[in-house]
Amino acid sequence: MEPILETRSLSKRFGAVVAADEVSVRVAEGEVVGVIGANGAGKTTFINMVTGYLKPSAGTVRFRGRDITGLAPREVTRAGVCRSFQIPQIFRELSVLENVLIALAMLGEGRLAWLRPLRSREREERANALLRRYALDAYAPARAATLPQGVRKLLDIAMATVARPALLLLDEPTSGVSVEEKFPLMDTVMSAVRETGAASLFVEHDMEIVARYASRVIAFYEGRVIADGPPREVLGDPEVRRHVVGTELHRTGRSAFHA
Numbered sequence: 348m349e350p351i352l353e354t355r356s357l358s359k360r361f362g363a364v365v366a367a368d369e370v371s372v373r374v375a376e377g378e379v380v381g382v383i384g385a386n387g388a389g390k391t392t393f394i395n396m397v398t399g400y401l402k403p404s405a406g407t408v409r410f411r412g413r414d415i416t417g418l419a420p421r422e423v424t425r426a427g428v429c430r431s432f433q434i435p436q437i438f439r440e441l442s443v444l445e446n447v448l449i450a451l452a453m454l455g456e457g458r459l460a461w462l463r464p465l466r467s468r469e470r471e472e473r474a475n476a477l478l479r480r481y482a483l484d485a486y487a488p489a490r491a492a493t494l495p496q497g498v499r500k501l502l503d504i505a506m507a508t509v510a511r512p513a514l515l516l517l518d519e520p521t522s523g524v525s526v527e528e529k530f531p532l533m534d535t536v537m538s539a540v541r542e543t544g545a546a547s548l549f550v551e552h553d554m555e556i557v558a559r560y561a562s563r564v565i566a567f568y569e570g571r572v573i574a575d576g577p578p579r580e581v582l583g584d585p586e587v588r589r590h591v592v593g594t595e596l597h598r599t600g601r602s603a604f605h606a
């Protein structure tokens with residue numbers, strides 16, 4: 348089957364730093380891929396290149412067979428690839444519902460879309476459906492600034508999906524989220540993504556999250572992919588244990604598997 352995403356020899360240099368070194372990766376329709384790697388391994392650079400936030404120094408990005416290398420983020424979103432950020436990109440002073448209404452308004456229904464009223468019946472219905480899918484409906488009137496971090500991240504991810512992506516990239520969905528919130532958050536996100544049939548790729552430092560939710564894991568080290576396969580295989584790989592898992596376990600003091 349043709350992959351939904353395929354990168355070939357994707358590379359990025361920042362002066363003398365090689366942030367991505369010939370990264371060739373394929374993601375299949377509906378797959379859930381976890382991306383791991385120590386700080387500075389090149390994970391965010393990879394996501395930034397796929398989503399148009401960074402132009403690669405070399406290599407290509409194909410989405411459903413179409414070359415999207417170097418397209419602007421907005422065009423990549425329109426093509427069907429959306430993302431969330433490590434730090435939620437939300438309007439803190441607005442309500443949860445207003446945040447989603449704005450994300451829907453930004454979808455760009457014509458050049459003067461921003462001149463039209465924010466609230467319309469159809470838009471509110473879509474916003475409410477999205478809030479229900481992400482278990483955020485009870486928070487609809489709440490000011491975003493007052494939300495717990497896990498709910499704020501969930502809102503950011505929900506807003507990233509207003510364009511109904513076929514591929515969703517999540518940059519550290521559980522960073523800064525409490526231990527109590529992280530599994531419910533991921534359960535909600537994964538079931539919402541499954542419902543839409545989208546493929547997803549998430550960057551994560553928490554090996555418990557990776558082991559529990561990814562169907563496949565890609566490990567980065569110094570800009571290169573050092574392992575790519577089923578979670579148990581990759582998380583048990585000696586090179587991955589040395590360069591990735593070991594450093595993460597040192598950070599969190601936990602084990603990757605309870606096995």
Ligand code: ATP
Nearest residue numbers: 361364365366384385386387388389390391392393
């Ligand atoms: P983290 O887990 O800390 O988010 P990461 O795996 O996402 O790390 P990147 O942020 O992709 O790593 O960084 C990869 C390398 O590229 C690092 O050495 C980083 O310092 C460098 N780098 C990233 N962005 C830039 C930039 N805009 N200018 C210069 N160097 C950069």
